[in-house]
Amino acid sequence: MISFLMRRTIPRCRAYSSQTTSELTKVEVNEKTGVAVVTLNRPPVNGLNVAALRSLEKVIGDLETNKCKGLILSSSSKNIFCAGLDLTEIYKPDQEKLKSLWTAFQDLWIKLYGASFPTTAALNGHAIAGGCVLALSCDYRVMVPNSSIGLNETELGISPTAWIIASMQNVLSKRSVELALLQGRIYKTNQALEIGLIDEIANDKDETIKKCEEFIAKYSRVQSLAFSLTKRELRGKAISELTSNRQGDLQFFVDSINNPSVQKFLEKYLQSLKSKKN
C-alpha cells in the first residue's frame, strides 16, 4: 500500500481518514469504503499546466495500483471545478513546454477514461474546456446550480481532437455532440442536465460528494474484474485510437495552437478575462 493508504495519523472517526496532500492534488481515502476524494488544488481556477496534469495522473496511477474502490474528483476552489488548460501556457508558447502539456493531457486522459474503478466528478463549479474533458472522462457527473460546463474549443479557434470528441460521444446523443462542439457551447447547470452532460444537480459541494459516493456504492456488488473488463470493452477503442496515433494527435494540437489566428484570439481572450475585474 502506498503511503496515503497506510497512514493512520488522522483520527479514524473522520469519514475520510487517510490522506496525502501534494501542492496540486489532495487525496483523501475513506478507509471503510476505499473511495478516494481527489481534489484539484491550483488556485485560482485549477488551470491545467504540466505539473497539475502530471500530479493528477500520478494520483490516478497510484489509486489503480492500490485497487481503489472509486474516485471522486473535486476542486478546492469555491466556485470553479477547472477552467481547462492553463491559457498562459498556450499563448505565445514555449514549443517544448507546449508538447509536454499535450502529452501530459493525453497520458492523464488515458488513465482517467480507462480507470478500472468507478470514477465521478463532483462539480462544485465551472468546468470549461479541459475541465469539461476531465468531467467527461469520469463515469458520472454531479454539479452545483448556476455553473457552466462545455467544450468551447471552436470558439477559441481550435478543434477538439478525436479522443475529446469520443469522451463527449460517450455521454451525449450524436445530435447534442454536434451542436455542442460545432457551436463551442457552454451550458448552464440546468441545461447540462437536460441534455445529459451532467447526471445530477446537488445543492452544494458537500452534496456533490455525497451523491458521487452514492453512485459509487451502486457498484459494491459488482466484481472488480468484470467491471474493468467491461469498461475496457466499452472505452478501449477510443483509447487505442489515441495510443496508436499519439504523435499525429500531438502535432495537430501544436499546429492548431501555433496558428496565428488562434494566437491572436488567445491574446484578446486573455485580456477580456483580465479586464472583467476592471
Ligand SMILES: CCCC/C=C\CC(=O)SCCNC(=O)CCNC(=O)[C@H](O)C(C)(C)COP(=O)(O)OP(=O)(O)OC[C@H]1O[C@@H](n2cnc3c(N)ncnc32)[C@H](O)[C@@H]1OP(=O)(O)O
Ligand atoms: C485540440 C485542442 C483541444 C483543446 C482542449 C482543451 C483546451 C483548453 O482547455 S483551453 C482553456 C479554455 N478555458 C477557458 O476558456 C476558460 C476561461 N475562463 C473562464 O471562462 C472563467 O475564468 C471561469 C468561468 C472559469 C471563472 O470565472 P471567474 O470566477 O469570474 O474567474 P476569472 O475569470 O476572474 O478568472 C480568475 C483568474 O484566472 C484566470 N484564468 C481563467 N481561466 C484561465 C485559464 N484557463 N488559464 C489560465 N488562467 C485562467 C483569469 O484570467 C483570472 O486571472 P487574474 O485576472 O490574473 O486574476
